[in-house]
Amino acid sequence: MDRVGTVISKERRPPTHLNFEFYVEKEVTVGDFVVVPAMGGDIIAKVEVLEAYSSLFKEPEILRDERLYGLKMPSQMEVELSRIIVAKAKVLGVYDGIALNPPSIPPSPGEKVYKLPEHHLKRILNLSERGLYIGKIWGGSLKVVLDLDLTLRHHVAVLGATGTGKSYACGVIVEELLLKNIPVLIIDPHGEYWTLRNPSSNVKELESFELGPREFHTTVVSPSGNLRVSLKVSKIPAGALAEAANMSEVQEDLLYLAYKEYKPETLDELEKAIVKAGHERGFMDVTINSILRRIEALRELNIFSNQGVKLEKLLKPGSAVIMDLSQDMEERARRLLVGGLLLELFEARKRSLVPPFVVVVEEAHRFAPQDRETFSKTILRRIAREGRKFGVGLVIASQRIVGLDKDILSQCGTKILLRIDSATDLHFLNPLLEHTSFEDFRRLPHLPRGVAIITGVSLRFPVMVRIRPRMSAHGGGGESLWRSMRLVAQSRVEEN
Ligand SMILES: Nc1ncnc2c1ncn2[C@@H]1O[C@H](COP(=O)(O)OP(=O)(O)O)[C@@H](O)[C@H]1O
Ligand SMILES: [Mg+2]
Structure with missing residues (x-):
């Protein structure tokens, strides 16, 4: 396995069964899956945060002094040696070779951290072969x-x-x-x-x-x-037509009755059904005419036909x-x-x-x-x-x-x-x-x-x-x- 770091234990931030930090020795990026071998199984974790430290740049004065007094800056080599990357990882579970169990044990400080091999990652993520x-x-x-x-x-x-x-x-x-x-x-x-x-x-x-x-x-x-x-009038619920035609409640009532009693198959039949049902049920002429106008507008949408x-x-x-x-x-x-x-x-x-x-x-x-x-x-x-x-x-x-x-x-x-x-x-x-x-x-x-x-x-x-x-x-x-x-x-x- 590819070793990427070592578990550390910072003051007041020791590794727990849920989170730990490790000193990064090899390139790691946020989102990487890592593994720490432990007594109870492999601790599987995901890198969530990376932090960069350097003892040389802790005090901003060093930069001011360099500019003001021409003080010598640390050499490139010193800078590089002082640089430390610490990764914060979130434990996902403990893998016993068969199943991923809930987080239960902390990784020990000093333990090596490895990149999770992709074939393990595949199993842990539950990826499929032929999906x-x-x-x-x-x-x-x-x-x-x-x-x-x-x-x-x-x-x-x-x-x-x-x-x-x-x-x-x-x-x-x-x-x-x-x-x-x-x-x-x-x-x-x-x-x-x-x-x-x-x-x-x-x-x-x-x-x-x-x-x-x-x-x-x-x-x-x-x-x-x-x-x-295209749509068949007979297959559309009255409510849907009423919605598309912006009908009032009374208009929708009549539309519903016309549908129920005459089972219209086309817009022409629907118009006839509305006139008939409207008269039979004593709806006012203005209501009937207003629905007919709305149906006419629906016709202009050009989406109804029985030949689609x-x-x-x-x-x-x-x-x-x-x-x-x-x-x-x-x-x-x-x-x-x-x-x-x-x-x-x-x-x-x-x-x-x-x-x-x-x-x-x-x-x-x-x-x-x-x-x-x-x-x-x-x-x-x-x-x-x-x-x-x-x-x-x-x-x-x-x-x-x-x-x-x-x-x-x-x-x-x-x-x-x-x-x-x-x-x-x-x-x-x-x-x-x-x-x-x-x-x-x-x-x-x-x-x-x-x-x-x-x-x-x-x-x-x-x-x-x-x-x-x-x-x-x-x-x-x-x-x-x-x-x-x-x-x-x-x-x-x-x-x-
Ligand atoms: N996975 C991808 N790989 C390569 N090019 C992509 C990818 N996703 C999007 N693009 C490019 O970005 C453009 C916008 O993508 P598109 O899917 O149409 O965006 P939208 O989110 O608006 O549906 C496309 O023309 C395509 O060329
Ligand atoms: Mg799009």
């Missing part, structure tokens, strides 16, 4: 492979500021799922996922992760174009269905589409009409806002709560952590945290990160692009991970870039 290959431990070569079942059953949240690599990381997850033959549905408000069908040109970097370029099978659907997604593509048929093993919602449309139409289509698919899954699948929701705060009840949020909550029972996994991505439904966020057992610098977001997130240490948390605002702290059910301890390169091309990035790509994407859909 989702997300990246490599930051500063190391250990592959971070998350257990497939555990990760999918408890859902995933990818969080971080804009441009920190969320969509890129989601793309990595999608690739891994497709490689495992799991169907994926992507809610893609920016139209950036269609590039999954093109191999990456980043061959060199891929090689360093033992990977190669690859293309994936995708089907892009959108509210316009040939593969058009059947997503159930497209969700196939190894294939990604990308719902491109980047075209100019009202946000309420986007939300209604997402809610309606996810509801239909979830119901289809409950009846085993589609294989188990994963849904990736980009910009999740738009579909599941924290401050408002929306139909799409109700459905996403249902998937977050009941998905694991029926084989529907959820991956959400968002840069607006405060604006994202806390309930759904807390259901996400794995969190991939990219750089987060908003103090409000950090404050909101803090109570949701049970296992993340204060030191890890404080590093969130400083993470470079593409580096994440991953925490949750699929890893025994949070680790810092360099996200692996994409095997297929990444479509996100600059505004002008995705605009041009979107145009290409749309023309391709039409070619299909």
Whole structure:
């Protein structure tokens, strides 16, 4: 094993079963896992703080005197010899060769500290052999492979500021799922996922992760174009329509009655049903007319039809269905589409009409806002709560952590945290990160692009991970870039 230091015992800060300090003899960085052999087993710890000391620079006067009186400074060699690095480590547990037991014994002062060999780290973190290959431990070569079942059953949240690599990381997850033959549905408000069908040109970097370029099978659907997604009036709950049409309570009552009594299949039938039910139940003409006007406005959203593509048929093993919602449309139409289509698919899954699948929701705060009840949020909550029972996994991505439904966020057992610098977001997130240490948390605002702290059910301890390169091309990035790509994407859909 690679020896990196020696346990010390400072006055009033002796090693305990929870924390200890060691004199650093060889390069160690914050976040490194170390091991101290002890009588009861190997004490496993994580380096959380590094402190640099030098007896020569304890007094600031030395520098003043040098400048004022030209006093000789200590030589380079003296400086180097006086320099001491002390690491503060947090004990994670005691490894007996089989299991990691809770911290119970302090390391002895004078004991040697070693870097934890990666094959041990792999076992201790509970990494898998054939799960989702997300990246490599930051500063190391250990592959971070998350257990497939555990990760999918408890859902995933990818969080971080804009441009920190969320969509890129989601793309990595999608690739891994497709490689495992799991169907994926992507809610893609920016139209950036269609590039999954093109191999990456980043061959060199891929090689360093033992990977190669690859293309994936995708089907892009959108509210316009040939593969058009649309909603069936009969499949949308009255409440969801009322929400999208901004109806009052009385209006919603009548809508509900019309639905219940006449089971309309189209907007035309719905209008007739409203007139009939309205008259039968003695609603005022102004109410009826006002609903009709609102339904007319819904019609203009252009998302209702009985001829849309059947997503159930497209969700196939190894294939990604990308719902491109980047075209100019009202946000309420986007939300209604997402809610309606996810509801239909979830119901289809409950009846085993589609294989188990994963849904990736980009910009999740738009579909599941924290401050408002929306139909799409109700459905996403249902998937977050009941998905694991029926084989529907959820991956959400968002840069607006405060604006994202806390309930759904807390259901996400794995969190991939990219750089987060908003103090409000950090404050909101803090109570949701049970296992993340204060030191890890404080590093969130400083993470470079593409580096994440991953925490949750699929890893025994949070680790810092360099996200692996994409095997297929990444479509996100600059505004002008995705605009041009979107145009290409749309023309391709039409070619299909
Ligand atoms: N893991 C990564 N490796 C290499 N480049 C990355 C990585 N993550 C992000 N990038 C680059 O950063 C840019 C922004 O990433 P993106 O995932 O689109 O950000 P956002 O967090 O806004 O979704 C991308 O264009 C991509 O080129
Ligand atoms: Mg993005």
